[in-house]
Amino acid sequence: MKKILKMTALAAALAFSTTALANIEVTPMKNVQTVTVSQEWDKTFAKSDKVEHQKVQFRNRFGNTVVGDLYMPKNAKGKLPAIVVSGPFGAVKEQSSGLHAQTLAERGFVTLAFDPSFTGESGGAVRDVASPEMFTEDFSAAVDFLGLQAFVDREKIGVLGVCGLSGMAISATSVDSRIKAVATTAMYDMSRSMSKGYEDYYTPEQQQKIIKHISEQRWKDAENGNFALGWHELGFDENGNVATGTEVLPKTLEANAPEMLKRFHDYYRGRAYHKNAINSNSAWTATTPYSFFAFPLMANTDLLGDKPVLLVTGTNAHSRYYSEDVYKQLRTPNKELLIVDGADHVDLYDNLNKIPFDKFEAFFKANLK
Structure with a gap:
């Protein structure tokens, strides 16, 4: 019996081997309720021989366990600047955020790409639900963890938000004085997206229809004892009724599908497919828009003060207006809008010829000093 207990303890220790990179000791957070994670390299991009990688787990202030990939330049010495990375919305750390994190680690930063709560390998009893507050908190929890190292x-x-996590990255920077600079790329303001639709096309009457739809869905979930799935940005059918779906992206697209939908499909269902990603396999819970209607992410950008902000978008990005509008809204004098020539929204996920890594490197080196 004692032998079995010893073997069980050893197995548990091996399963949660988050205490060391190759030559660097990682300090774990206390009282983290560990979750089972894969220790294999399962990213959608090639592993770099210039960095060390370690999967880590940490706790946010709600007690939820967040799982991340920690990257560090090989043979690094002393204390290094660090960058927290997450996004896109519905993606996992094995996709775009991990690629950004690994590449920036090659350039001299400690980086941490994480799965937001309730998604990917991170904890949370209810799966595939999004929360503007919780996702904002996850950025600060990552800062907690990095500050212990x-x-x-x-x-x-600093922090870098990709696509739909950009709003949470800015929100976290607004209220967390420990975050010294924030960059976003291919920005989506998810509160605006869910409550107003693409390019703000919802009429006030349509907004009320969606609110009614979500509210009545709560009755159904309460009666059924579970949380139904549904796409987060709701549309309308030919009769003017709220239209929903149980997948973010269908397995196959019609030939006449919109170009931006094809680009998303090629990424999430194609070259960057990952079994843990909501966008590759499933949908958010049907009531996910509820809190995004109630909590606009860009409401408190004045709290940024004079912190440096870099907003990156592409000339051909369908999401370009989010970055441009936030740039106009920001009062900090230390703001910059970079529009990458010829890049569309998805190019900024993984196109190494379009992602401005030189700019990200220069921005963070200049402002994390």
Whole structure:
């Protein structure tokens, strides 16, 4: 019996081997309720031989376990600046955010790409639900974790939000003085997207229809004892009724599908498919828009003060207006809008010829000092 207990303890220790990179000791957070994670390289991009990688787990202030991939330049010495990365909305750390994190680690930063709560490998009893507050908190929880590490300069921590996590990255930076600079790429303001639709096309009457639809869905979920799935940005059918679906992206697209939908499909259902990604396999819970109607992510950008902000979009990005509008809204004098020539929204996920890594490197080196 004692032998079995010892073997069980050993197995548990091996399963949660988050205490060391190759030559760097990682300090775990206390009282983290660990979750089972894959220790294999399962990213949608090639592993770099210039960095060390370690899967880590940490706790946010709600007690939820967040799982991330920690990247560090090989043979690094001393305390390094660090960058927290997450997004897109419905993606996982094995996709675009991980690619950004690994590439920036090659350029001298400690980076941490994480799955937001309730998604991917991160914890949360209800799966595939999004929360503007919780996802904002997850960025700050990642800062908590990085600040415990002996190889991180806790006075030099920034964040990078990709696509739908950009709003949460800005929100976290607005209220967390430990975050010194924020960059976004292919930005989506998910509160605006869900409550107003693409390019704000919802009429007030349509908004009320959606609110009624979501509210009545709560009755159904309460009666059924579970949370039904449904796409987060709701549309309308030919009769003017709210239209929903149980997949973000169908397995196959019609030939006449909109170009931006094809681009998303090629990425999530094609070259960057990952079994843990909502966008590759499933949908958000049907009531997910509820809190995004109630909590506009860009309401408190004045709290950024004079913190540096970099907004990256593409000339051909269908989401370009989000970055341009936020740039106009920001009062900080330390703001910059970079529009990448010839890039569309999805190019900024994984097109190494379009992602401006030189700019990200220069921005964070200049502002994390």
